Amino acid sequence: MSTTDSAPDLERPLRADAARNRELILQTARKCFAERGLSVTLNDIAHEAGVGVGTVYRRFADKDSLIEALLSTKFEAMNAAAARAAEESDPREGLRVYLMGVFEFRARDRALADAIVRAGKARPSVVEERDRLESQVNAIIERAHAAGVVRAGFAWSDLPMLTVMVGAVADRTRDHDPDAWRRYAEVVIEGVLPPTGRQPMLGAPLDRATIEHALHGPS
Structure with a gap:
């Protein structure tokens, strides 16, 4: 897991809408992983959160960086x-x-x-x-x-x-x-x-x- 993938998201201030999207993605990922395990994909999380998959990838470079944030x-x-x-x-x-x-x-x-x-x-x-x-x-x-x-x-x-x-x-x-x-x-x-x-x-x-x-x- 790269420590550089997720660090910028935690260190750089986000716009209000971007911050809301990030929190929505984290909450959705937490729920999906808890219910179904780590086999859940970023596409699954985007669908469940009701956002485009590109929005997820803008906040998290890959699934490992999302897991690390959780x-x-x-x-x-x-x-x-x-x-x-x-x-x-x-x-x-x-x-x-x-x-x-x-x-x-x-x-x-x-x-x-x-x-x-x-x-x-x-x-x-x-x-x-x-x-x-x-x-x-x-x-x-x-x-x-x-x-x-x-x-x-x-x-x-x-x-x-x-x-x-x-x-x-x-x-x-x-x-x-x-x-x-x-x-x-x-x-x-x-x-x-x-x-x-x-x-x-x-x-x-x-x-x-x-x-x-x-x-x-x-x-």
Whole structure:
């Protein structure tokens, strides 16, 4: 990803109409990527936004530069979630709050995992936000380890795969039960943070038709 493609858009003041178009494109891209993943094209985004594709290309040289512009807002939101989790007085609850928060981000946003992977090649400001998130979450995890409430060996680097697992459930059940992922996210969280008491599982089991659609229907 080129760091020069998107930088001018962020540094040069835009006319009011150009600024509105840029924000419209960003909002539309955020929605399209969240719902359909990063396979969405700039043509798709232009059509959805109701603007000409040339308008999109004037603001963003290519899809990578558009994704990079969205990365900042994703990391800002996750950093805010980590800050809230760190304020929890109970170490176990702090980590639980963050895990459920990041799983919810992924359940709403199919492009989240791919976008985070791309962050390493983004502008320095985006990389800085990513590193700040890693530092915050590591502190939350270390506090849970110090309190003896998290499984030995659990680390920040486990989060991407856990998020992929919960995201797969969310993607396959979204049309039938948009909150089904919460039931399975709780199972994952209790695998990381063994419960102190016997709590019932969240929600209800999926019915046979929903299970068959989730396993064999389109993702």
